[in-house]
Structures are given as structure tokens and as C-alpha cells.
Amino acid sequence: MTNPDTTSANIIDKTFDPAEIEARLYRHWESTGAFRPARPDAKPFTIVIPPPNVTGSLHIGHALDNTLQDVLIRYHRLKGEDALWVVGTDHAGIATQMVVERQLAESTQAVTRQEMGRAAFLRTVWDWKEVSGGTITRQLRRLGASCDWSNERFTMDAGFSAAVTKVFVRLYNEKLLYRDKRLVNWDPKFKTAISDLEVETREVQGHFWHFRYPLADGVKLADGRDHIVVATTRPETMLGDMAVAVNAADARYASVIGKFVELPITDRRIPIIADDHADPELGSGAVKITPGHDFNDFEVGKRAGIAAADMLNIFDAEARVAACDGVPARLVGIDRFEARKTIVAEMEALGLLDRVEDKIVQMPYGDRSGVVIEPWLTDQWYVDAATLAAPAIAAVREGKTKFVPANWDKTYFNWMENIQPWCVSRQLWWGHQIPAWYADDGRVFVAETEAEAQAQAGNIVLRRDEDVLDTWFSSALWPFGTLGWPEQTPQLARHYPGDVLVTGFDIIFFWVARMMMQGIHFMDDVPPFATVYCHGLVRDAKGIKMSKSRGNVVDPLILIDKYGADALRFTLTAMESQGRDIKLDEKRIEGYRNFATKLWNAARFAQSNGIVGSTSAMPPAATAPVNRWIIGEVVETARALDAAMTAFRFDDYASTIYQFAWSRFCDWYLELTKPLLAEGADAGIAAETRAVTGWALDQILVLLHPVMPFLTEELWHKLGSRDHDLIVAAWPVTDARLVDADTAAEIDWLIRLVSEIRGGRAELNVSPAAKLPLHVRDADAATQARIRRQTPALERLARIAAISFEAAPAGGAAQIVVDAATYTLPLEGVIDLAAERARLEKAASAAEKEAAALSGRLASPGFTEKAKPEAVEKAREDLAARSSEATRLRAALARLG
Incomplete structure (x- = not known):
């Protein structure tokens, strides 16, 4: 096949223009099916992409993550393996619903989803997805990602939705999924539970209010005081206090354990209980317990025998004070922060405000809503994560799945061994609607279809659960749901389990662990991947974490426009050192663009001297020492690159091919062979040198291709008429017998x-x-x-x-x-x-x-x-x-x- 879309003879232009080359070559690769697995007799190699949000656009973290995956895929493709890079996007429930609702609010109709109704709103979201939901996949193409786009998946496409439903029903029938009343992270703006990953903790200037709670029944402390002092950063939650906890070993309170305090404002009596949660060394040693609005207090309340159904819930879904036992009518309906001001003022008026202390508070915010998250007691669906976690922990301990770098397994074990029930329901409309139906008498029927649920219920009216599933629930099925499960497809049999998962360390628990749990449970105890490679964060040139507020965010598309995708890819690969954070300096990108230009000019030099690409993967016969030397150098370099890729040392891979191409080949070999090609030189040696140079340059293009695919593919075709593209070429021969040790020693000297x-x-x-x-x-x-x-x-x-x-x-x-x-x-x-x-x-x-x-x-x-x-x-x-x-x-x- 000739160079795609070229019209003239394959003369290498004087100027290297990445933009023109990249757009043309990517169209060519995709149109010819170069990214599809098409080697049924070869060993399969599989990577599943961490599905980006359908609302997303390419940021520098995506650029790193997907560059590393593409390096692996292109390398294994060149090694002759049947490489599949599974691609797709996540429906991103809360993010997508937020985007569409905002667009509706800004439209001429200014309609809300509630006014539209669920069916009409969901049609609108699907319309948005078809028009605007492919931004990030188009941008991944600009990066050079060689994914199998012909089988692109979406977490809400029909086949994947069927898998999600089946998993829910099976877990329910196995008693591993259930409905329960527990505390969740509640977003009062979106009126839904959210995951820990969607909570952003910020340091804010706040206060510690110290309140006096009067002891009931004339009881006094040993020092004569008639009250206990408790402290809180959230005075409004006192309306839901159900106990005061002290440590059983704290002599100050030994005489009042089992007694009561009069909870101010509410006129409720609440008990004084003993619990180790109260630290005698902190503050007064006494802690107010609000089990319905604090995660630690929830556990204290359970230990004290308070059932979740009996815990007081003093807020509504919008975080306004709700009618509740002892809550004065004057406070009902007001916002939680207004309630805070009112309660502080009333406590002060009652003489019960002991003191106020300035304090830096760790405040939870919704990462998308920007409002303070409220721990809220509500009925949700939960997965018994502890049961599912056990075999997933064993898989890593037994080496069936390994983390690279290895230290991340400690993080994995810490999270998994202390795992809590997994809340999987969300109060949204966009997402997989929970396959549960309710009868008026409270009975629940879980089934894959409404007809099946109705058959279970008999001739009674049912209403479907309006909630949807957490997006992590569906993305946990990604490694096998994308391959056709629950159908036993040939693709599933061939490409599950995957070989490598490349991801950021920050979602080990939220995604990696969930895939491990679900994959092992539903795929006959087989983990979904053999290796989890955790890369670091990309920081700015000074090592500072990138954020919009700091103004140091780097747009990878701007860098691609300026330097080309190859230069950015090489920079990210060269700086990725087994999970260490990357300091992204634009000068490095410029330097690797110069490297691309150097190789381009070396190919021009070769072409001007009558050198063309080789027709064989085996090196030509060579007698001149310098030619025998470069053949050995190619072999040694290929072997070193194999070792680097086996060890997931992306930085070693990049530095090795860089040094070989720039120094050994361009600077030394081409310089050393100039006399052999000069006018009057021995004709036989000159012909040999042209053949060896063309072969060596071909091998460099193959070795460099995983990191710089566009430049190498272009030069591959420019240097000769080929019957195949470089992307599907063969990895260089690594036969040690091709290395002439004596000659190598002399040239090195x-x-x-x-x-x-x-x-x-x-x-x-x-x-x-x-x-x-x-x-x-x-x-x-x-x-x-x-x-x-x-x-x-x-x-x-x-x-x-x-x-x-x-x-x-x-x-x-x-x-x-x-x-x-x-x-x-x-x-x-x-x-x-x-x-x-x-x-x-x-x-x-x-x-x-x-x-x-x-x-x-x-x-x-x-x-x-x-x-x-x-x-x-x-x-x-x-x-x-x-x-x-x-x-x-x-x-x-x-x-x-």
C-alpha cells in the first residue's frame, strides 16, 4: 500500500508539519480498520479504557492515561498479538443531568425537568448525547488513541443496560443487595445521594460553639456543675441530638452515665452514654451524638441500641429544618444555615453558650453542585461490599492481579478490609432505573422486567422505584459487560480477562476495587485484569497541582496544536516513572518536538543519499564494522525496550529509544558512514551501507511507533512503497547472534x-x-x-x-x-x-x-x-x-x- 492520501512521489518535505500528517493518518488508520483485533490465531492482548464521562473533554490527566494505554496497545500489536483496546464512555448520571438541566433553564422555554416529566426529559438527554456527547472521543482521536471504535460502547446502550439489570437482580436474589436506612452523603442542591468521590473537602474558616447542656433531675457532676459542655461546628444539628457520650474511663462523668440531660430548645431528655468515641483528652471529653446527621455518631447510636428507623432526621431533602420530635414550629422550614444563626442566638439568650472558638473546619462540598454536603438518613439500596470484597482481596494477595507500583496494593487492602456497605441508588432520572417495583403494602418485587415483577406480585398495582443506579455500579461491569456479557460471546471468551488496566491511583477504591468485586463474582472467580498500573498526577512545571483557581491548568489540545501529538505523547511517556507525579514543563515538549524534527531530517538525509526502506525484517548482510555495529545496536535496543515494557517502565522505554535514535543512529552512525557513501567510495560497501541504513531506520520507526505513531507512520511510507502500514508491522528481530561484541566494543570505544x-x-x-x-x-x-x-x-x-x-x-x-x-x-x-x-x-x-x-x-x-x-x-x-x-x-x- 502506498502512503495514504499522498499524490506526489514520496519525497520527504523540508518542513515537518504534524497537524496535516496527524489528521490524514488517523483517518486512514480508522478507515482501514487498523485498530480492530484481526488476528484470530494470535495471542490476545486486551485493555479496557477507563470510560470518560460523556460530558467530558480531554484534560492533561486523560492525555497521560490514554497515552500510556496506547503505547501498550501499539507495542503489543507490533509484537504480533491480537490487540483490543475496548473504548466507550460513561453516562455520568449527575454530571449529564446537571448539564442538560442547565441548558433547559437557559433555553427560551426555561423549563424544568419536573415540568417536562421523566419520559420527555430522558428523550432530551438522549438527544443531547447524540449531538454533544462525543467531544472527548473526538479529542482522543487527536491524541492518536488506537481504540477499537467500531465497537464503541456506552454504559447505557441496550446491551450494557441488560447486563446492569441482570447483575442487580442476581445480587438481590443472592441476598447481596438490599434496601436499608443509613446515612449517605446528601447533596441538597441535586437532592440525591452522592459517592465519596463526588465529595470535595475544603478548608474553611469556621467556629467551634461550646454549649452547656443542663443535667436533668437535679443531678450534678462531681465538681458541682449542673451541666455538661459539648462542642460542635454545626449547631443546627443539636435539634437531632439523641445522646451525650462520655468515656467510661473518664472519672469526671462516671457518676452521670445512665443519667439524662435536658436538650435545650427541644425540651427533650436525652441519655448520657458511655462510648470510646468520646476522648477524655479532647475538649470537655463529652460529645453530642446526632446519629441521623453524622457518620461517627451513626455508629455510636447503633452501639447504643438506637435503631436506624428511630434516629431523628431533622432536615428535608433541601436541607431545611423538618418537623421532628421536639423541633419548635418556629424553626420548621428554614434553611440549615439560618437555623444555625437562630439556635446560636437562642442558646446565648438562654445563657447556655459557653464560648465560641475560631476553627479551621474540613467542610464537605459537592464537587459539581458546590454546596455543603449533608450527612442524611434515608432509605437507599446497598450492596454487601464486605462479602464481595473477600475474594477480591484474595486475588491480589495470591498474585492473580498485581499492582504496579506494588505499594498501591497496601492502599487497596486498607480500603477493602475496612469496606462499608455500598450505596448504589441515586435520586436522579438519568441513569439505569432500579428494577424494583413496590406494592401499596410495602412489598418489594425485584425482576429484570416489569412483566416478571407483575407475575411475582399477582393481580395488584405496582409502582416502579424512581431512583437510578450509581454510575460506579454500571462501570464496575465494564471489563465484561463491554464484551457482550451476559451473552457468552466469542469476544468475551477471547478477551476476558484483560491484561492491563491503566488508571489513576485516586480511583483504586471507587472503580478498580468494584471491577474486581463484580468481575470475580460474575466471571467464575476470574479477576478482570492481570495488572493494574497506577500512574501519578500531572502537575505544573513547579510541581504544583493543577487547578482552575490557580490558573495553571494545561489544555493538552493547545499543546497538540502547538507541538504535535507525538511530542506531547513522548513527553508524558518519558516522564511517567511508575506512579511518581509528573512536572509538565513546556520546554520538555518543545525538546521532543525537536527530536521528531531531527529524525525527520535524518530520514531526508537518508533519502537524498538513495536510501530506502527495507523489504525484510532481517538485517542485510554486513561486512563493514560500523554496519555490523548498528545492526547489533538495533537488536540490543529492541531487547532493552522489551524489558522496559515488561516492567512497565515507560520512562525507560522513552529514554532508550530517544538515546538510540538521536545519539547512536543520527549523531554517530550517519556521521561514521558518510565516508562510505561519498563519491569514490567502494561501490560494494556503499550499497551495503545504504541497505543497512534503510533497514536500521525502518527498525527505529517500528521501535518508536508506540510513542510517536504519526511521525513514524509518515516516514515509513515516505521511505518506500509498502504493502502494509507501520501500525501492523513486525517488531524487530532480537536474536542475540546478530550482535558482534568485538565490533560493538570498538565502536563504543x-x-x-x-x-x-x-x-x-x-x-x-x-x-x-x-x-x-x-x-x-x-x-x-x-x-x-x-x-x-x-x-x-x-x-x-x-x-x-x-x-x-x-x-x-x-x-x-x-x-x-x-x-x-x-x-x-x-x-x-x-x-x-x-x-x-x-x-x-x-x-x-x-x-x-x-x-x-x-x-x-x-x-x-x-x-x-x-x-x-x-x-x-x-x-x-x-x-x-x-x-x-x-x-x-x-x-x-x-x-x-
């Missing part, structure tokens, strides 16, 4: 020697044009033989006039040691030796002084403990740079002798 000579000349300000004699001493016979063989290369590459094994003349000279031999470059009359020594001494002293100051600052606890983390990190980086500079300058001085 030559490169080191030339590099040292060039570095020494540059440090001592020797003109690049100056040709200097080179004197060699202490060289053994083998080294002398190498020098004689490589004399032409040394003279040309190191600007050497002549080479002598005689002692160097007296006078100033630069001395370089490589292995056991010393190489001397006489400098008398070439540079001003005294001035050069003075310059180097001054620069070295300045660098040492600066390094000492930085070292002293870093040794001071006053700096390392009080300064911002980014300032400390900057000081460490500066210290390393100054220390390195001082060492280099001292070495240059030493060379002068």
Missing part, C-alpha cells in the same frame, strides 16, 4: 574517545576549526591497533591533525584518559593557557560557593520544613546543577596539567 576529545576542546575554548596533534601513551597493543584502524574517523570527527605514540612535547596540554590510555592534545600557542586556567578557576570557585550556600540552606530545618515544597525542590535541583558544574570545571582544570 571510538565514540567515547571522540566525545571526550570534543568535550575537552569545548571546555578549554579551543576553536572548532583548529586541528590538533594527538599523542597517545600507555596504550596496549589492542588499543594501538584500534587507533590505527580508526585513524581516519578520529582525524575527521575529533579534528585531529596527526596521531603519535611518542611523548607529547613539554608545555601546556589537555590530557584525556579513556580506559587505560592517556591522550594528550598540546595547546601551546593554540589558547592562552594562563588566561584559561584563571577563567576555569574563577568559574569553578563560583559554582562551589553557590553549591555550598544551597547545601547549607537545605541542611536547615527552618528552610526544609517551612518553605513551600516547590521551593525546596528547586533548591535541590539548583544544588545538583551547581555541584555538577563545579566537578566539570575542576576536571577541565585537571586536564590542563
Whole structure:
């Protein structure tokens, strides 16, 4: 097949234009089905994408996550495996409903969903999804994601919805899913329960109000006080207090345990109970217990024998004070924060406000609504997560699924071993409606269809549960629901379980753990993936977490427009070091764009010298040492890349191919072979060199393709007429027998020697044009033989006039040691030796002084403990740079002798 959409002969343009290339090549790949698994006899390799929200757009975290997945998929595809990257989007219940409701409010009709009715509203959401719900998938294409778009899934498509319903019904029938009254995170704006992941904790300036609760029945404390002091950051919740807890070991309250206090304002008597939740060392040692509005208090209440059905719920769904036992009518209906002001004022008027303390409060907010979340007692559907968690914990302990980096398994175990019942119902309209129907007498009928529920109930009227399921419930089925389950499809049999899950560590519990639980339970005890790779966060260049409020958010699409997708992908891959956070510096992206340009220009150079792509994966026959060397270098590089990918060392993969392509091939091999291609050179060696260069360049394109797919695919076609695209080419041969160890050692020695000579000349300000004699001493016979063989290369590459094994003349000279031999470059009359020594001494002293100051600052606890983390990190980086500079300058001085 020829280069897609090209019209002229495949001449490599002078200018590398990523934008034009990327759009054209992606259309070509997708239209030819290059992303689909099509190797039925090959080993399958499967990744499921963490489904982005249908409301979403590409952010830098997505860019990292999906780049790493694409690197894996393209690598395994090149290795000949039947690679499938399952793609799709999540319906994102609360986020999508919020977007559509906002659009309705802003429309000319300004209609609410309640006014529309459920059916009409859901039709509107589906219409929105068809028009606007594909933004992020279009943006993933711009990144180069080679997903199987022909089988794109959606968590509310018909097949997936059937899977969700079946799972709900089966869990219910197995008594692993039930309805219960418990505390949930309640969002008063959206009037729904939300998950912990949707709660954003913020530090706000608040207060600690200390109230006096009068002891009932004339009881007094041992010190004579007739009241107990309790403290709260939420005075309004006192309306729901059902006890005061003290520690049984606290002597101050031993005599009043089992007695009562008169709860002010409500005129209710509540008991004084003993519970370890009360810490004698904190505050007064007494704690007000509001089981209906605090998660800790809920557990205390249960331990005290208060049933959930009896716990007081003092707020309605909008967080207004509700009619409740003892709540004065004057407070009913007012907002919780208005109630706070009123209660504080009344307590003060009653003389029961002991004191007010300023306090920084950790306040929970809805991440989308922006309102304070209220712990609220309500009836919801729950999954028995503890039972499902047990085999999921065992799977990781037994090594069936492993975390990379390995330390994340500790986080997984901590969460899973302390897991609470999982609330799976949401008070929304957009989502999977719960398949439960209710009779007027309170009986519940759970079934996959209304007809089945009606058959269970008999001839009575049923009403369906109006709630929908938490989006994490459906996305937990992603690894097998996307492959056709509950039908036993060929795709399910072939591609479950998946091989790798790539995700952020922040959703190990919310998504990874849930997939483990559901996958093992519904897929015959088989975990959904063998490896969970957890990457870090992308931070700005100073190491600060990105946020809109800080104004340091980076838009990956802007970076792609500016530098190309390949450059961004390479940057993210090179900086991903097994879960460590990434400091994204635009200069790095620019540097990797320059790397792409260098390879582009190297291909242009090759083409201008009559070099074309190879027709074989095996290397051509080679006799010239430099050609045998580059063949071995390709093999060693491919083997190193295999090792890096096996170990999930994305940074090693990127740095290895970068060093090989830039340094070994572009800088050294092409330079070393110029004489072999020059006019008048041996025709046979020239033909061999063209063949080896074309083959080596092909292998570089294959090795680099997983990280830089667009550049490599374009050059693949530019360098020759191909019968297949690079995306489905074969990984290089890694036969160790192709490595000529002796030749490799000699060329490596030559490169080191030339590099040292060039570095020494540059440090001592020797003109690049100056040709200097080179004197060699202490060289053994083998080294002398190498020098004689490589004399032409040394003279040309190191600007050497002549080479002598005689002692160097007296006078100033630069001395370089490589292995056991010393190489001397006489400098008398070439540079001003005294001035050069003075310059180097001054620069070295300045660098040492600066390094000492930085070292002293870093040794001071006053700096390392009080300064911002980014300032400390900057000081460490500066210290390393100054220390390195001082060492280099001292070495240059030493060379002068």
C-alpha cells in the first residue's frame, strides 16, 4: 500500500508539519480498520479504557492515561498479538443531568425537568448525547488513541443496560443487595445521594460553639456543675441530638452515665452514654451524638441500641429544618444555615453558650453542585461490599492481579478490609432505573422486567422505584459487560480477562476495587485484569497541582496544536516513572518536538543519499564494522525496550529509544558512514551501507511507533512503497547472534574517545576549526591497533591533525584518559593557557560557593520544613546543577596539567 492520501512521489518535505500528517493518518488508520483485533490465531492482548464521562473533554490527566494505554496497545500489536483496546464512555448520571438541566433553564422555554416529566426529559438527554456527547472521543482521536471504535460502547446502550439489570437482580436474589436506612452523603442542591468521590473537602474558616447542656433531675457532676459542655461546628444539628457520650474511663462523668440531660430548645431528655468515641483528652471529653446527621455518631447510636428507623432526621431533602420530635414550629422550614444563626442566638439568650472558638473546619462540598454536603438518613439500596470484597482481596494477595507500583496494593487492602456497605441508588432520572417495583403494602418485587415483577406480585398495582443506579455500579461491569456479557460471546471468551488496566491511583477504591468485586463474582472467580498500573498526577512545571483557581491548568489540545501529538505523547511517556507525579514543563515538549524534527531530517538525509526502506525484517548482510555495529545496536535496543515494557517502565522505554535514535543512529552512525557513501567510495560497501541504513531506520520507526505513531507512520511510507502500514508491522528481530561484541566494543570505544576529545576542546575554548596533534601513551597493543584502524574517523570527527605514540612535547596540554590510555592534545600557542586556567578557576570557585550556600540552606530545618515544597525542590535541583558544574570545571582544570 502506498502512503495514504499522498499524490506526489514520496519525497520527504523540508518542513515537518504534524497537524496535516496527524489528521490524514488517523483517518486512514480508522478507515482501514487498523485498530480492530484481526488476528484470530494470535495471542490476545486486551485493555479496557477507563470510560470518560460523556460530558467530558480531554484534560492533561486523560492525555497521560490514554497515552500510556496506547503505547501498550501499539507495542503489543507490533509484537504480533491480537490487540483490543475496548473504548466507550460513561453516562455520568449527575454530571449529564446537571448539564442538560442547565441548558433547559437557559433555553427560551426555561423549563424544568419536573415540568417536562421523566419520559420527555430522558428523550432530551438522549438527544443531547447524540449531538454533544462525543467531544472527548473526538479529542482522543487527536491524541492518536488506537481504540477499537467500531465497537464503541456506552454504559447505557441496550446491551450494557441488560447486563446492569441482570447483575442487580442476581445480587438481590443472592441476598447481596438490599434496601436499608443509613446515612449517605446528601447533596441538597441535586437532592440525591452522592459517592465519596463526588465529595470535595475544603478548608474553611469556621467556629467551634461550646454549649452547656443542663443535667436533668437535679443531678450534678462531681465538681458541682449542673451541666455538661459539648462542642460542635454545626449547631443546627443539636435539634437531632439523641445522646451525650462520655468515656467510661473518664472519672469526671462516671457518676452521670445512665443519667439524662435536658436538650435545650427541644425540651427533650436525652441519655448520657458511655462510648470510646468520646476522648477524655479532647475538649470537655463529652460529645453530642446526632446519629441521623453524622457518620461517627451513626455508629455510636447503633452501639447504643438506637435503631436506624428511630434516629431523628431533622432536615428535608433541601436541607431545611423538618418537623421532628421536639423541633419548635418556629424553626420548621428554614434553611440549615439560618437555623444555625437562630439556635446560636437562642442558646446565648438562654445563657447556655459557653464560648465560641475560631476553627479551621474540613467542610464537605459537592464537587459539581458546590454546596455543603449533608450527612442524611434515608432509605437507599446497598450492596454487601464486605462479602464481595473477600475474594477480591484474595486475588491480589495470591498474585492473580498485581499492582504496579506494588505499594498501591497496601492502599487497596486498607480500603477493602475496612469496606462499608455500598450505596448504589441515586435520586436522579438519568441513569439505569432500579428494577424494583413496590406494592401499596410495602412489598418489594425485584425482576429484570416489569412483566416478571407483575407475575411475582399477582393481580395488584405496582409502582416502579424512581431512583437510578450509581454510575460506579454500571462501570464496575465494564471489563465484561463491554464484551457482550451476559451473552457468552466469542469476544468475551477471547478477551476476558484483560491484561492491563491503566488508571489513576485516586480511583483504586471507587472503580478498580468494584471491577474486581463484580468481575470475580460474575466471571467464575476470574479477576478482570492481570495488572493494574497506577500512574501519578500531572502537575505544573513547579510541581504544583493543577487547578482552575490557580490558573495553571494545561489544555493538552493547545499543546497538540502547538507541538504535535507525538511530542506531547513522548513527553508524558518519558516522564511517567511508575506512579511518581509528573512536572509538565513546556520546554520538555518543545525538546521532543525537536527530536521528531531531527529524525525527520535524518530520514531526508537518508533519502537524498538513495536510501530506502527495507523489504525484510532481517538485517542485510554486513561486512563493514560500523554496519555490523548498528545492526547489533538495533537488536540490543529492541531487547532493552522489551524489558522496559515488561516492567512497565515507560520512562525507560522513552529514554532508550530517544538515546538510540538521536545519539547512536543520527549523531554517530550517519556521521561514521558518510565516508562510505561519498563519491569514490567502494561501490560494494556503499550499497551495503545504504541497505543497512534503510533497514536500521525502518527498525527505529517500528521501535518508536508506540510513542510517536504519526511521525513514524509518515516516514515509513515516505521511505518506500509498502504493502502494509507501520501500525501492523513486525517488531524487530532480537536474536542475540546478530550482535558482534568485538565490533560493538570498538565502536563504543571510538565514540567515547571522540566525545571526550570534543568535550575537552569545548571546555578549554579551543576553536572548532583548529586541528590538533594527538599523542597517545600507555596504550596496549589492542588499543594501538584500534587507533590505527580508526585513524581516519578520529582525524575527521575529533579534528585531529596527526596521531603519535611518542611523548607529547613539554608545555601546556589537555590530557584525556579513556580506559587505560592517556591522550594528550598540546595547546601551546593554540589558547592562552594562563588566561584559561584563571577563567576555569574563577568559574569553578563560583559554582562551589553557590553549591555550598544551597547545601547549607537545605541542611536547615527552618528552610526544609517551612518553605513551600516547590521551593525546596528547586533548591535541590539548583544544588545538583551547581555541584555538577563545579566537578566539570575542576576536571577541565585537571586536564590542563
